[in-house]
Amino acid sequence: MMKKLWTRLRGLPQKIYHAVKNFFKTTSAEDVKHFLFGMKMTDGFVYKLVIHVLLISLGYVYLYPVFYMVITSFMTMSDIVSVSVRWIPSSLNWENYRLVWETIYYPRALRDALYLAFFPALAATFSSALIGYGFAKFRFPFKRTLMVLMILTFIVPPQITMIPTFRLFADYGLIGSLRAFIYPAILGQGLNGAIYILIFYSFFRMIPKSLEESAQLDGASPLQVFTKIAVPLAVPAIIIVFLFSFVWYYNETYLSGIFLGYNPNRAFDDWMLMTLPLRVEQFFTQYATAFPEGSPARELIQSSKMAGNILAILPLLVLYFFTQRHFVESIDKTGITGE
Amino acid sequence: MIKKHLERFGEFYRQKVLPIRDKVMHRLTHNPIIRSTHTDILFFGKLRIAITNRRRESVVGIMFIMLWIVGYLVFALYPVFNTLYLSFHNVFFDVGGALRLEFVGIGNYQAAFLQDPYFVEILLSYTLELILNVPVTIVFALIIAMLINQNVALRGLWRTVFFLPVIIASGPVIAELMNQGATTLPSISDYTFIDLVINNIGTFLANPLQALFEQILLVLWFAGIQILILLAGLQKIDKSIYEAAQIDGASPWETFWKITLPSLMPLIVVSIIYTVVSMSVFSLNNVVIYIRDRMLGQATADLTTGYGYSATLAWVYFLVMAIIIGIFVGIVSLRGRLK
Numbered sequence: 001m002m003k004k005l006w007t008r009l010r011g012l013p014q015k016i017y018h019a020v021k022n023f024f025k026t027t028s029a030e031d032v033k034h035f036l037f038g039m040k041m042t043d044g045f046v047y048k049l050v051i052h053v054l055l056i057s058l059g060y061v062y063l064y065p066v067f068y069m070v071i072t073s074f075m076t077m078s079d080i081v082s083v084s085v086r087w088i089p090s091s092l093n094w095e096n097y098r099l100v101w102e103t104i105y106y107p108r109a110l111r112d113a114l115y116l117a118f119f120p121a122l123a124a125t126f127s128s129a130l131i132g133y134g135f136a137k138f139r140f141p142f143k144r145t146l147m148v149l150m151i152l153t154f155i156v157p158p159q160i161t162m163i164p165t166f167r168l169f170a171d172y173g174l175i176g177s178l179r180a181f182i183y184p185a186i187l188g189q190g191l192n193g194a195i196y197i198l199i200f201y202s203f204f205r206m207i208p209k210s211l212e213e214s215a216q217l218d219g220a221s222p223l224q225v226f227t228k229i230a231v232p233l234a235v236p237a238i239i240i241v242f243l244f245s246f247v248w249y250y251n252e253t254y255l256s257g258i259f260l261g262y263n264p265n266r267a268f269d270d271w272m273l274m275t276l277p278l279r280v281e282q283f284f285t286q287y288a289t290a291f292p293e294g295s296p297a298r299e300l301i302q303s304s305k306m307a308g309n310i311l312a313i314l315p316l317l318v319l320y321f322f323t324q325r326h327f328v329e330s331i332d333k334t335g336i337t338g339e
Numbered sequence: 340m341i342k343k344h345l346e347r348f349g350e351f352y353r354q355k356v357l358p359i360r361d362k363v364m365h366r367l368t369h370n371p372i373i374r375s376t377h378t379d380i381l382f383f384g385k386l387r388i389a390i391t392n393r394r395r396e397s398v399v400g401i402m403f404i405m406l407w408i409v410g411y412l413v414f415a416l417y418p419v420f421n422t423l424y425l426s427f428h429n430v431f432f433d434v435g436g437a438l439r440l441e442f443v444g445i446g447n448y449q450a451a452f453l454q455d456p457y458f459v460e461i462l463l464s465y466t467l468e469l470i471l472n473v474p475v476t477i478v479f480a481l482i483i484a485m486l487i488n489q490n491v492a493l494r495g496l497w498r499t500v501f502f503l504p505v506i507i508a509s510g511p512v513i514a515e516l517m518n519q520g521a522t523t524l525p526s527i528s529d530y531t532f533i534d535l536v537i538n539n540i541g542t543f544l545a546n547p548l549q550a551l552f553e554q555i556l557l558v559l560w561f562a563g564i565q566i567l568i569l570l571a572g573l574q575k576i577d578k579s580i581y582e583a584a585q586i587d588g589a590s591p592w593e594t595f596w597k598i599t600l601p602s603l604m605p606l607i608v609v610s611i612i613y614t615v616v617s618m619s620v621f622s623l624n625n626v627v628i629y630i631r632d633r634m635l636g637q638a639t640a641d642l643t644t645g646y647g648y649s650a651t652l653a654w655v656y657f658l659v660m661a662i663i664i665g666i667f668v669g670i671v672s673l674r675g676r677l678k
Contacts, residue, residue: 048491051486051489051491052491054482054486055486055487055491055497058479058482058483058486058501058559059497059500059501061555061556061559062500062501062503062504062556062559062560063500063503064556065516065556065560066503066507068516069512069516127406127407127410130403130404130406131403131404131406131407133403134400134401134402134403134404134407135400135403135404137400137403138396138397138399138400138401138403139393139396139397139400140396140397140398140400140401141397143400146404146408149411149415150407150411153411153415154616155612155616155660155661155664156415156419156657157616157619157620157627157653157656157657157660158620159620159627159630159631159649159652159653159656159657160418160419160422160650160653160654160656160657161414161415161418161419161422162418162653163418163421163422163425163634163646163649163650163653164417164418164421164422164425165414165418167438168413168418184410184414186406186410187406187407187409187410187411187413187414188406188407188410188411189407189410189411189413189414189415193410197407222399222403226403247505247506251507251508253511253622254620254622254627254631257622258631277511277512278511280511281511281514284511284515305515306515309511309512309515309516312511312512313506313507313512316506316507317506317507319506320503320506324499324502325495327502327505327506328495328498328499328502328567
């Protein structure tokens with residue numbers, strides 16, 4: 001085998017020589033122009049080059065904070081202070097991760113965070129499927145008005161609805177419990193609820209009416225048509241809505257900060273339900289109080305903050321890694337752009 | 340083991356549940372209040388309502404969206420009007436958590452605009468920032484969408500990269516990145532021409548402009564969903580239109596303005612609304628933070644803290660946001676109509 005490879009390699013310089021010679025023999029200025037600009041401008045080499053340069057530079061801009069986060073998280077104290085270290089830390093230093101992991105009891109915090117994202121997302125998916133189907137398939141009075149109202153709820157900022165909702169929840173003792181998120185979600189008013197309803201609406205609109213009519217003729221009730229025909233067909237939409245609402249609930253910090261009773265100075269031993277990003281923020285606050293400005297360990301806060309952030313987004317990165325196809329194809333598939 | 344449980348459950352169902360169910364079903368058909376036959380419903384033996392297909396469909400449809408209607412009343416309509424009501428009051432907490440309202444008319448609104456030293460300033464600078472950021476976001480989203488829509492290698496990878504921020508951009512993560520200066524490209528601050536521009540216009544415009552350049556990454560990070568929306572729109576445009584234009588001798592530049600942009604108009608409107616909303620409800624937004632801080636403060640006689648006052652701020656904020664959306668959508672659709 002080695003011998004075969006060697007004979008191949010030995011012939012290589014000659015081959016290259018011939019190729020170059022042929023190239024100059026047969027290539028005219030016209031061909032070069034053709035190669036550079038193509039037949040219609042959009043298929044030439046120059047055009048491709050410009051596109052790729054733009055893509056790569058924009059991609060760099062997008063990924064820059066991520067790189068920054070990863071790299072800073074590995075830095076030791078001397079790396080941060082030193083001017084010469086900017087991109088490559090002197091060693092892979094896991095100390096920052098260990099610190100955050102142990103302080104916030106990461107496994108338990110992660111379990112809570114997943115719990116806080118999973119159940120509201122499930123509730124939101126269920127309710128928005130029902131509601132979207134109702135809007136898509138039935139005619140009833142004031143349907144248009146109701147749909148406009150639904151879209152308007154998306155524009156109303158949560159600050160406006162928050163005070164009365166907070167009082168409502170406080171009256172029923174829901175503050176600090178998961179139910180403060182599940183109840184709005186199951187009623188189609190969860191985080192970005194209008195978007196999910198719209199996704200299901202446009203998806204169910206694409207299902208041909210004849211399919212349901214034939215089931216109806218066979219004696220299926222509307223609910224049976226929904227569960228036996230519409231839902232199996234809507235699996236892509238269900239996956240997409242679930243993933244999106246999972247991610248958005250996971251990242252949510254404003255409402256969860258208020259409804260779960262976020263207090264940055266609470267001790268970590270004193271356990272309470274909290275999302276992971278907020279818990280990491282709690283860690284930052286306490287770290288900053290423990291090591292005031294000027295103390296030597298203060299310099300390390302940058303890298304432990306980044307380590308904390310990475311730990312907070314790590315579950316989502318893993319999720320995204322496995323399901324990214326569903327995310328990036330979501331809008332094509334659900335036809336939310338309208339036909 | 341499982342079988343035994345199932346059997347016990349079946350036994351329980353037959354003996355306890357079924358008789359009750361039968362009774363309920365019997366009551367539903369044999370009672371003096373409501374009685375239904377195949378063609379009509381009889382109330383109290385007097386009021387006869389014919390069941391038409393149309394009416395049956397309406398009832399079923401409304402049943403499907405019932406969850407949403409309840410949710411809308413509880414979590415959207417009631418809070419919005421309650422906030423409006425509160426905004427005309429000074430709200431005190433009495434001992435035991437009860438609220439004491441004191442009617443102040445438009446006093447809160449006057450306070451917001453005349454007495455509060457910060458609110459108007461914060462709102463104005465945020466508005467200017469928004470007005471600058473939205474077109475930038477849309478233009479970048481359009482550029483990126485068009486780049487990915489080209490026939491480039493690794494299209495899936497690029498999509499993944501540009502969509503990544505949607506997954507990981509939660510409040511604390513972005514806050515940290517902003518604090519450590521990772522949302523501004525190091526090379527941007529080196530360009531002196533930006534300083535030149537900023538120095539030569541009034542501070543009123545210069546501040547938001549500078550903020551834009553400092554947070555260009557943040558602005559781009561908000562474009563994930565918009566890229567997907569526009570990309571889906573681009574893929575829906577019929578290829579034969581482009582071919583026809585090319586045969587008629589249109590350059591790529593002309594086809595962009597005459598074909599691509601007009602076909603994308605509705606989606607651009609959607610993206611604009613999405614951008615404004617997502618930026619306005621973002622938890623690191625100065626106005627949002629300010630409103631929350633006011634809400635947590637105790638109510639005093641001078642009307643610049645407390646529930647009532649923050650309700651006022653939330654309403655003013657909502658109106659400003661609605662006006663901005665209105666202006667953008669108005670400009671875009673006016674342009675479309677003039678052609």
